[in-house]
Amino acid sequence: MKPVLKNFIPNFQSSQIVCLEYGNTCLYAEVIQVLETRKMCWVRPLLLKLSTSEVGCENYQNNLEKSNLWDLRDGADLVWPICLFREAIDTEFIPLLTELELLDSQEKNLQISHQKLQHFVRKVWQAYPDVFPLIQD
Numbered sequence: 001m002k003p004v005l006k007n008f009i010p011n012f013q014s015s016q017i018v019c020l021e022y023g024n025t026c027l028y029a030e031v032i033q034v035l036e037t038r039k040m041c042w043v044r045p046l047l048l049k050l051s052t053s054e055v056g057c058e059n060y061q062n063n064l065e066k067s068n069l070w071d072l073r074d075g076a077d078l079v080w081p082i083c084l085f086r087e088a089i090d091t092e093f094i095p096l097l098t099e100l101e102l103l104d105s106q107e108k109n110l111q112i113s114h115q116k117l118q119h120f121v122r123k124v125w126q127a128y129p130d131v132f133p134l135i136q137d
Contacts, residue, residue: 007037009082017093018043018085022124024051027117028088028096032077041082045072047100048116069100070113081131084124 012018018041020027026111029043048070125132 009036010085010087012082012085012087017046017088017090019088019093020080020124021084022082022120022127025049025123027072027120028093029078029085034082036081039077039082039083042077042079043085044077045075045117047072048113048120049095049096049115069096069103070116071100071103071110072113072117074110075117078121081128083131084128117132119123 003053010018012034014031014033015089016031018029018031020029027045028048028049029045032042033045049109050070
């Protein structure tokens with residue numbers, strides 16, 4: 001289900017954890033700043049969670065990943081339309097962050113994590129072309 005776009009402006013605060021859901025994937029990020037006049041949100045990605053079906057059979061031959069969590073804490077920030085995000089609930093996010101901390105260093109592959117993020121960003125951008133012209137307003 002696509003979120004209500006353009007007219008919906010959530011009331012996010014700095015340091016709040018938000019989620020952008022698309023398909024079988026959730027991007028969790030920390031709000032750095034809300035750019036109200038542009039209806040944008042500057043966020044710092046924390047982790048990308050792929051659901052079981054995304055990591056499952058269809059990608060088994062191409063992916064040898066052991067985890068469906070990807071650490072994005074050492075990457076670049078995003079400035080995206082605020083209407084794509086929702087507030088993340090503590091009880092959904094904290095267990096994921098704990099699980100991410102338990103991953104061993106082999107599972108924390110920065111390059112693969114950022115490839116996953118780029119792929120996700122591209123899919124969301126293509127799914128919501130009507131939202132992104134707001135950048136030029």
